[in-house]
Amino acid sequence: MTSLLAVLIDGSIYASWLFLVAAGLTVIYGVMRILNMAHGSFYAIGAYSAASLVGWYFNNGIGPAWISYLLLVGAALVAGLIVGVIVERGLLRLMYGRDEILMVIITYALLLILEDTMKIVWGVSPYFAYQPYTELGRTAFGLLKVSNYDLALVGVSAVLGLGLWAWLERTNQGKVLRAVIHDREIAVAMGVNVRLMFTITFVLGTTLGALAGALTAPAISVVPGIGIEVIVLAFAVVVIGGLGSIGGAAVGALLVGLSRAAAVHYAPEFELFVIYGVMSLVLAFRPEGLFGRTMARKI
């Protein structure tokens, strides 16, 4: 019984983390048709910014602990905004209109560049910002003690997901964005400023990525290469759910999160295998992912 509970709790925590990471990726793909390999680097940049800021805050013992949570989120927003605007205006804008697969390779080049930029800015030694994590304490579920920070992550992830959904489905801007997703050319003809929508989307995506990194930073040690590990997981999640679908990303995250937690508890040797196993299995039966739309072939 305990192990089942553990799987459920671990699974939902892991799933909410996965959703945070994957949300930005799927939003960017949905609107811009760019499968962003550099998304993991945005995650890493968010983690580094947050860890260095929060670490600095606590080392100097300036003020109460609750401010560190604001710093965590603030660092991510600023970093995501800056990097997003620079990358979209400085690089991607020059590349629009190329093949989807070429865009993957371009963002791969971006990933390589960002990885080393981070090494230059932050060095190669690890950063820690564990205080926000330990500050919140633990809650006991029977025999299990679960960190409150992790539980809060589940809430944050749910709120973010609902917020994104509401923005897309319930606001005017969201409606315009859906028009762009549906047919870019018609949207232009109707007077939508598609370039602006692209910038907004991309910056939103990078900020979501950075936020995911910043929120993860207290739970890990921030070292070079964390983005590279994360990006393939995020791929698995969005591909399972259907590229470009937010609901799909949520379901994909749950599926991967729960199956990984089950694997960790019952068959640890399959921990990594299971993630890509699920992905291959879903794709074998539904090539466009669980919530993807089937596209007609163009001649």
Added chain:
Amino acid sequence: MRFDKTEISLALVAIACVLFGFVSPGWLIFLLTIALAKALVVQGVVMQMRSGLVSFGQGLFYCIGGYTVGMGGQFFGIHDAIAALALGMAVAIVVAMILGLLLTRYRDIFFAMLSLAFSMILFGILVKSQGLGSTDGFNVHNWTVFGWAPETGADSQQTVFTMTVLAGLLIAVLIHRYTKAGIGVICEAVRENEVRVEYLGLSPRWLLYGNYVAAASVSALGGGLTALATGHVDPEMAYWTTSGEFIFIALLGGLGHVAAPFIAAIVFSVVRTYSIEFVPNTWQMILGFTLLGVIVFLPKGLWSLVSREKSGERT
């Protein structure tokens, strides 16, 4: 059998390489061996790029080739290097024949992602396999060639180099003929317009399937030779960044000529060796900017610098 100009030049370069191997210093031989072995893996990537598919998981077959050679010597008593290499190719062909059934239903980014997922599955399995050294991998040694065992390190280096050059020559000639033959030409047609190939009464899916399996065997050969040259295999061979490196080399060389991947791989290895020595923390950045530069300014790769195509001609 008649040989055309390309094949004769390839053979001459190969002979020159082998002879050069007897006089050049060990580090250079090692560098060239790795570069050429990787170039074979890249040939597999390029074969698929010709048909319009970009594999972000060619590391899968690189790794299969390497691990089969290693495991053959370690566990199954196959010490003959050539038999082990052949076994690696055979295993890769079997795996590719199974995965290909699924993969050939996908195009573009879906093919890229699914091939990536498969190589990550292998990575996940190897990392958790204690018997195979987990993340550390294991060493590959004590191999022989036709019953002859190289005694010194320099000897075995020399032998692997010669084998790599000869394997490279053989594969290059085969691929050259393949691309000029009907099936190779149709692969390019599939890239341009798949539906029209169907109108011709051909099945793009089975063409891509055959192409995928052939590419897998070539890449596995490259992986096996790398294992012999470095004397070591580890799960990193199947990690997706390794596959990214192969795509980089493929784009650097371009699809213009069978020799392009070899040249690109050598350029890549030389630049990498020096960058890691002098600017260790900006090596990837250099790669990234080079990749962007190649995509924007040399969309047909380094080969377009030497080929004498008429300007304005589109292929």
